[in-house]
Amino acid sequence: xxxxxxxACIILLLFVWIVLFETNWVRLTSHTLPSPRGLNMTxxxxxxxxxxxxxxNSRISQRVNRxxxxxxxxxxxxxxxxxxxxxxxxxxxxxxxQEYRDIIQSLQLMNVNVLTxxxxxxxxxxxxxxxxxxxxxxxxxxxxxxxxxxxDYTIMLAHSSGIIDLLQESKLPFDLLLAGHTHGGQIxxxxxxxxxxxxxxxxxxxxxxxxxxxINRGLGTVKIPVRLGCPPEIAVFRVEQQDA
Numbered sequence: 001x002x003x004x005x006x007x008a009c010i011i012l013l014l015f016v017w018i019v020l021f022e023t024n025w026v027r028l029t030s031h032t033l034p035s036p037r038g039l040n041m042t043x044x045x046x047x048x049x050x051x052x053x054x055x056x057n058s059r060i061s062q063r064v065n066r067x068x069x070x071x072x073x074x075x076x077x078x079x080x081x082x083x084x085x086x087x088x089x090x091x092x093x094x095x096x097x098q099e100y101r102d103i104i105q106s107l108q109l110m111n112v113n114v115l116t117x118x119x120x121x122x123x124x125x126x127x128x129x130x131x132x133x134x135x136x137x138x139x140x141x142x143x144x145x146x147x148x149x150x151x152d153y154t155i156m157l158a159h160s161s162g163i164i165d166l167l168q169e170s171k172l173p174f175d176l177l178l179a180g181h182t183h184g185g186q187i188x189x190x191x192x193x194x195x196x197x198x199x200x201x202x203x204x205x206x207x208x209x210x211x212x213x214x215i216n217r218g219l220g221t222v223k224i225p226v227r228l229g230c231p232p233e234i235a236v237f238r239v240e241q242q243d244a
Contacts (some may be wrong), residue, residue: 026219075157219233
């Protein structure tokens with residue numbers, strides 16, 4: 001009887017750990033990347049919020065503001081799936097084009113620069129390019145290779161990590177590619193994804209001397225409201241001059 005009671009306590013403690021600290025305690029991951037031309041900036045990357053704005057260790061806005069970022073980048077799934085789907089009961093429903101436009105307009109009214117196959121130049125003379133969602137085959141590159149090569153620093157954004165296939169095939173120049181969608185697998189054992197997205201890494205990967213590819217674990221959950229071995233994440237990138 002005592003053994004059963006001890007086992008039940010262990011299971012309960014494990015469940016509390018998984019729910020509270022693996023699922024509801026957001027982690028900061030910090031990365032330092034080389035600056036090609038003496039550029040210095042801090043970039044914060046958020047993705048796959050699915051409506052989550054508060055965790056046990058504070059609101060997302062509070063954590064981000066304390067970092068004093070130069071740029072806050074969000075790669076999709078703020079509330080709806082791909083910002084194009086919602087749930088009606090247990091079923092998915094595709095937003096109408098008007099509903100989708102309303103979502104985009106509401107973001108723009110909050111001074112969010114929405115990049116759908118478009119770009120903007122940062123005050124540090126870097127270039128940020130955002131692809132529309134490749135899940136629906138909407139991704140397009142509307143800049144020339146010459147325009148990309150003229151940039152001091154190029155950050156490319158996509159929701160789906162599958163965009164890497166397009167960039168690798170076309171050998172496009174960039175410094176940092178940020179993506180999400182996979183949730184890091186959401187369930188990871190021995191640092192390996194269980195279930196879908198086994199073929200994608202989680203975190204930072206150097207593709208060559210210049211290009212880096214980051215897949216963020218995201219903040220929200222799908223299907224089951226639990227994470228294991230894959231805590232919610234805010235990724236911080238410090239781009240700065242490296243000592244010789």
